[in-house]
Amino acid sequence: GQQLNQSPQSMFIQEGEDVSMNCTSSSIFNTWLWYKQDPGEGPVLLIALYKAGELTSNGRLTAQFGITRKDSFLNISASIPSDVGIYFCAGISSNTGKLIFGQGTTLQVKP
Amino acid sequence: DSGVTQTPKHLITATGQRVTLRCSPRSGDLSVYWYQQSLDQGLQFLIQYYNGEERAKGNILERFSAQQFPDLHSELNLSSLELGDSALYFCASSPNVGLAGFDDEQYFGPGTRLTVT
Numbered sequence: 400g401q402q403l404n405q406s407p408q409s410m411f412i413q414e415g416e417d418v419s420m421n422c423t424s425s426s427i428f429n430t431w432l433w434y435k436q437d438p439g440e441g442p443v444l445l446i447a448l449y450k451a452g453e454l455t456s457n458g459r460l461t462a463q464f465g466i467t468r469k470d471s472f473l474n475i476s477a478s479i480p481s482d483v484g485i486y487f488c489a490g491i492s493s494n495t496g497k498l499i500f501g502q503g504t505t506l507q508v509k510p
Numbered sequence: 511d512s513g514v515t516q517t518p519k520h521l522i523t524a525t526g527q528r529v530t531l532r533c534s535p536r537s538g539d540l541s542v543y544w545y546q547q548s549l550d551q552g553l554q555f556l557i558q559y560y561n562g563e564e565r566a567k568g569n570i571l572e573r574f575s576a577q578q579f580p581d582l583h584s585e586l587n588l589s590s591l592e593l594g595d596s597a598l599y600f601c602a603s604s605p606n607v608g609l610a611g612f613d614d615e616q617y618f619g620p621g622t623r624l625t626v627t
Contacts, residue, residue, distance in 0.1 A: 432615055441512065441600050441618035442553070487553065489616075496612035497566065502552040 405488050405501030412478055413509050420504045421472040422488030430491040431464050431471035432498070437484045445486075446473070468493070478508050513537065514603050514619035522625045528589040531622045535582055535603030541565065542584040543616060544576055547598040559584055560606055591626045598623050 405422045412418060422431070430449055434442035446457050448464035448471060455462055461474045471490070475482055488501040513536035523529055535542050544556040555568035559578035570576075573591075578584045588595060602616035 429612070430615075434618075439598070439621075439623070441514075441602075441620050443512065444615060444617060447615055491613050498613035498616060500553045500555075 403488060403490055403499055403501040405504055407504055408502070409505040409507070411507045411509065414478060414480060416478055418475040418478055418482070418506060419472060420486060420488075420506075421470060422490070422501045423470040424490065425469065427468045427493045428471075428490035429468075429493045430498075431462070432489040432491075433460075433462050433471070433473045434487040434489065435484050436487065436503075442485075442487055475506075478506075480508050480510050482506060483508050512617040512619065514601060514617055516599075516601050516619035516622050518622060519620065520623050520625075522627065523591060524627055525591055525593060527591050527626075528587065529591065529624065531586040531588070531599050531601075531624075533584045533586070533601030533603075533619060535584070535601075536617055539603035539605050539617070540582065541604045541606040541614070542578055542582070543602040543604070544570075544584070544586050545600040545602065547600060547621075549597075553600070556586070565611075588624070593626050596624055596626045 433446045436442040446462040451468050452466050453464040459476045485503045487503045491498050515534045517532045540561045543558045545553045556570040557576050558566040562578050573589050576586045598621045600621045602618045604614040604616045606614050
């Protein structure tokens, strides 16, 4: 079946550093979504991308819809302790129309 | 607050028992999705309902079933519970008003933490 490969699996960084994570697939997607999950809570939608090449920001977060429609990345600038959590990418397949999730990137920030 | 509500927040029960988890979608959303998340694992899609009808099935065990009612709230029934069923169970909703059969952005509830002892 279709899969999203999300990397890195985990990151441990210093407060103030920038962070980058990405999601890739061999399939084409119509929409890319990025979610953040705090411990014990439900995932929260951060950014939605609808067009190839689209670059969208939400505060210190920036995400891009890859030009090939097979990938997306999320950058977090000047990280702070409350950025800690699991970040999930998700894509709506242009083939099946189904939303599938990556396995998540666990981010830890050292003050 | 996503607008999706789930009850109960926590549930502790014994092996072999049956439980029901409840979800109310965001106002106006027609689709409800159920996910299971075990410790340090990703989100495993279980099942989707759209406007009262089952739309898609994922890795849902035969011991599990779900339904969506006319008021669009949904229930996930878990029976003959095993220790391995302990997990967070999330409900998500989406409008699904776009291309026929295509998913939309999903909005998640706070989850139900099930502990089977």
